Amino acid sequence: MFVRRFWTVCMRTKLARCMFCVAGLFMTCAAIVAHHGTGTYDSTKSVTLSGIVTEFAFTNPHAALFVDAKDETGKVVSWAIEMNSPGVLARAGWSKKMFKYGDQIMLTVRPSKAGTPVGLINRQKPVVVNGKEVLKADGTANAID
Amino acid sequence: MRHTILALIATLAFCSPVSAQASPSLPHDSRDLSGTWTRTNRVLTMSNETPPMTAWGKAKFDAAKPVYGPRAVAGGLGNDPMMTCDPVGMPRYLFLEVSIYPMEFVQTPNRILQHFEWGNAYRQIWTDGRQLPKDPEPAWMGYSVGRWDGDTLIVNSLGFDERTWLDHFGNPVSDQARVEERYRRVNRDTLELTITLNDPKAYAKPWVSEKKLFKLDPKHEIQELFCVPSENDAFNKRVRDPGAGIIHK
Numbered sequence: 516m517f518v519r520r521f522w523t524v525c526m527r528t529k530l531a532r533c534m535f536c537v538a539g540l541f542m543t544c545a546a547i548v549a550h551h552g553t554g555t556y557d558s559t560k561s562v563t564l565s566g567i568v569t570e571f572a573f574t575n576p577h578a579a580l581f582v583d584a585k586d587e588t589g590k591v592v593s594w595a596i597e598m599n600s601p602g603v604l605a606r607a608g609w610s611k612k613m614f615k616y617g618d619q620i621m622l623t624v625r626p627s628k629a630g631t632p633v634g635l636i637n638r639q640k641p642v643v644v645n646g647k648e649v650l651k652a653d654g655t656a657n658a659i660d
Numbered sequence: 661m662r663h664t665i666l667a668l669i670a671t672l673a674f675c676s677p678v679s680a681q682a683s684p685s686l687p688h689d690s691r692d693l694s695g696t697w698t699r700t701n702r703v704l705t706m707s708n709e710t711p712p713m714t715a716w717g718k719a720k721f722d723a724a725k726p727v728y729g730p731r732a733v734a735g736g737l738g739n740d741p742m743m744t745c746d747p748v749g750m751p752r753y754l755f756l757e758v759s760i761y762p763m764e765f766v767q768t769p770n771r772i773l774q775h776f777e778w779g780n781a782y783r784q785i786w787t788d789g790r791q792l793p794k795d796p797e798p799a800w801m802g803y804s805v806g807r808w809d810g811d812t813l814i815v816n817s818l819g820f821d822e823r824t825w826l827d828h829f830g831n832p833v834s835d836q837a838r839v840e841e842r843y844r845r846v847n848r849d850t851l852e853l854t855i856t857l858n859d860p861k862a863y864a865k866p867w868v869s870e871k872k873l874f875k876l877d878p879k880h881e882i883q884e885l886f887c888v889p890s891e892n893d894a895f896n897k898r899v900r901d902p903g904a905g906i907i908h909k
Contacts, residue, residue, distance in 0.1 A: 553727065553728055553729065553732045554726075554727045554728075554732030554733045554734045554735065554737075554738070555727065555734040555735045555736075555900070555903045555904060556903070572891075572894070572895070572898075574888065574891035574892075574894070574895060575885060575886050575887060575888045575891055575892070576745075576778075576885065576886075576887045576888070576891075576892060576895075577892075577895050577899070579895060579898065579899050581898075595898055595899045595902060595903075596899075597899050597900075597903070599760070600885050601885075602777070602883035602884065602885045603760050605883065606880075606883075627734070627902075627903040627904070627905075628734065629734060629902075629903060629904055629905035630905075631902045631903060631905055631907070632902075633899060633902045633903035
């Protein structure tokens with residue numbers, strides 16, 4: 516509730532400074548709660564992928580999303596995207612039905628340091644499925660069905 | 661400027677270990693710890709002051725390849741027992757990630773159960789007056805007895821399985837370790853914990869933790885979060901290993 520009210524104030528005033536602080540707030544808190552190790556992903560880089568869902572593995576202890584996305588040369592690259600556990604995702608309003616084979620998706624990841632097409636989802640960035648944003652800026656999901 | 665200050669206040673309110681939601685005025689039984697608790701401290705081990713290690717402890721520490729902290733390697737190159745769904749063990753369960761994996765106390769007359777969401781694991785703390793066994797078989801959770809001293813629950817444990825790590829950073833713990841936990845519910849919503857690790861096989865002196873703070877989270881029901889070996893194995897092959905540059909054909 517507090518975050519929502521604060522967000523509303525930000526939207527009204529449209530102050531870049533305020534927005535910057537909100538982004539910093541989420542980045543700080545995300546860093547605190549992440550459960551993916553710190554050695555695999557490059558937290559200084561951000562890659563926005565646009566492609567087709569090939570599989571959503573809602574598995575324990577980590578869920579994973581698989582997406583075929585074109586790179587800058589037009590070549591299709593198969594990405595594997597790490598997520599939290601289903602329980603943690605469920606608390607944020609995510610569900611097993613959120614993504615299915617063939618969905619058009621856009622999302623943002625922290626890429627692997629190894630340079631392989633593997634990333635850690637950035638849940639603070641918008642996730643768009645078939646043209647509809649399924650994640651609000653406060654990190655909760657909209658129903659998409 | 662006003663908005664910058666507002667944003668800073670918001671940040672502190674959102675992330676602060678002791679938020680304004682604490683309600684010390686509400687009645688509570690200080691000898692009843694029942695409920696779901698979420699830890700607020702961000703340090704994922706005893707404290708930031710690691711004591712000197714023995715030669716045995718140092719060798720175990722050097723053999724550990726953690727995926728957290730200053731020695732972190734990519735997930736697929738690490739050897740953290742958690743990565744293969746081994747039990748996390750004690751006292752590491754108390755150090756798991758801040759805010760997302762809570763624990764619950766279930767209190768009965770002769771026994772307190774501590775239920776950890778990660779791994780769907782629980783631990784028994786015997787409060788029926790029994791003594792600690794002299795030479796128990798090593799166990800992932802160790803063997804624990806508890807007693808009340810005023811409003812403080814004192815839990816003493818031994819008999820740990822030394823295949824566990826103390827924490828995410830690969831610090832060691834041995835089968836000679838003795839752990840004392842002191843829990844105190846300072847108000848309805850706040851639980852304090854201080855841990856003392858006495859492990860002469862691994863450390864040259866006892867290690868006293870920082871004061872850990874837990875917040876009561878009544879709306880937070882423990883969810884089923886098994887580490888499922890078959891699913892974890894598939895995840896390692898398809899995500900964790902490729903993330904480390906290891907490609908399975």
